[in-house]
Amino acid sequence: MTVKISHTPELQAFFQQVSGAGSSQGSPRAKQILLRLVSELARVLEDLEVTDDELWGAVDYVNRLGASNEAGLLVAGLGIEHFLDLLHDARDARQGNTGGTPRTIEGPLYVAGSPLSQGEARMDDGSEEGVATPLFIRGVVRDIEGKPVAGALVDLWHANTQGTYSYFDSSQSDYNLRRRIVTDAQGRYRARSIVPSGYGCNPAGPTQECLDLLGRHGQRPAHIHYFISAAGYRHLTTQINLSGEKYLWDDFAFATRDGLVGQVVFSEAGAAEQAAGVSGRFAELEFDFQLQPAAVPAEQQRSNRPRALQSA
Template sequence: MTVKVSHTAEVQNLFKEASGLNNEQGSPRLKQLTLRIISDLAKIIEDLEVSDDEFWTAVDYFNRLGGRNEAGLLVAGLGLEHFLDLLQDAKDAQIGLSGGTPRTIEGPLYVAGAPLAEGQVRMDDGSEDGVATVMFLEGVVRDTDGQPVSGAVVDLWHANTLGNYSYFDKSQSDYNLRRRIVTDAEGRYRARSIVPSGYGCSPDGPTQECLDQLGRHGQRPAHIHFFISAPGHRHLTTQINLAGEQYLWDDFAYATRDGLIGDIQFIENAAAARDRGIDGSRFATLEFNFELQKAPAPVAEQRSARPRALQQV
């Protein structure tokens, strides 16, 4: 028979004290959240009969998770980041907001301050010339009335051919495969880059350790991340997963959504490659257009205040 004490006055008073509810200092919101979290954890411990060994194994796991900076990876892998998108979708539907390119997860690998440019920009530093397939990416940013949005900032980032991101991968140059592009008068953005690779969680990391215990893989399809912002329009956080990828609809991070599939085209044509300034005959093209909602309030023009990596100076 399971012994339950979390409902007793003694334990409830303990948790209120631990949450700071018996003093006037600190954050009332954090106190509210802390009380709910520790109370719910206590119920889980009781209801599922969590042993001391299981409890302290979990504590050790979270220590190791933080030590590897993988908390953001795990919340994506457990579907929690996707849940936040689904929750916001439901809130939008409730107040009648519709249209626009679907949102999807940001992931933990954004770095602020990428170079800002107008017109076509080259995103890669040339370090994978002869290995990577050159990719020409372009599209138009429009509003929900179909009108082009001039002066929008398309902030995009993606992995290299090894599935690694600059800043986190110290072998890459600063801001490799990261750029901010200002749309032209027709709302168009253009970039020359390379076809990114899909990738998986570090096989020796705590996120993959958890996924192994759940019987799940930790793989992602090749994809490109986007922040898109413009005055008067709602900030969009999204990404496009590339068509034809093995894990397109089996993304461990649950980022693939209808309307966010990039139909990449691979071309073998030496003359066309030469016209585009490419050695060899193979390159890829990808066109993807975005639609921005009008901002219901000024705060909606800004991305979330989620802590993110800052480029080292």
């Protein structure tokens, strides 16, 4: 039986050296993670007989992925971000933390610092008026027992009718379709926006290049992202995927989950909508959220994932 070279004591000692195990400097946690990564990669190279051309082609791909700023997109597309949600769900189940609105992926398109409103806000800048369908979003933030949570911060963002997001799409105004809304005394939030479009990965980008090799599409259904936070409650990262979408249950980013489908109702504008400046067809989406109590203060905060910040 041939012993795999990557499994030998000599190579394991080499990987220890590579990861800085013999140095008192650096981060012990980084060393631990890198040792595991290098060891596993070596086994992949050996076990699957990866060629030099395949390896250096992958290195070139990583360079192009970083240059395109699509690494966060690929993490979602390969299911890694969804796997993090499954890990958190499993830990919650072991600890008896059940109930509340399901979490799902954040995605790579959040921008910090959007305008803050009390109770309600208009999210769109009017640039797609006559093209987009007006959308009225409303709901209530509650605790596990169903009591409204006043003063909760509802931070929401979504794409326009072309499937693009402000900041990342320079043709849109700052913070278009991005708002933060503080719930009122009854835990309610309300927003006027437009019905977003689903979208796909850049067909010429490295994420779609990878998906093509896997025989997969890169399409997402229309959806609305949410961060919801309140003092004493666990921060919730989630998104609502809109009903009736072709890719609702075939989202390349694996974000659709039971309990996170929003029913969009279309109607013709009546007197109340016309008084608000809406004519013709409009849509309504009502979605309530339930927050779990925070066991420790750190649970009230979102992760320190690097995020975009609109320049002044």
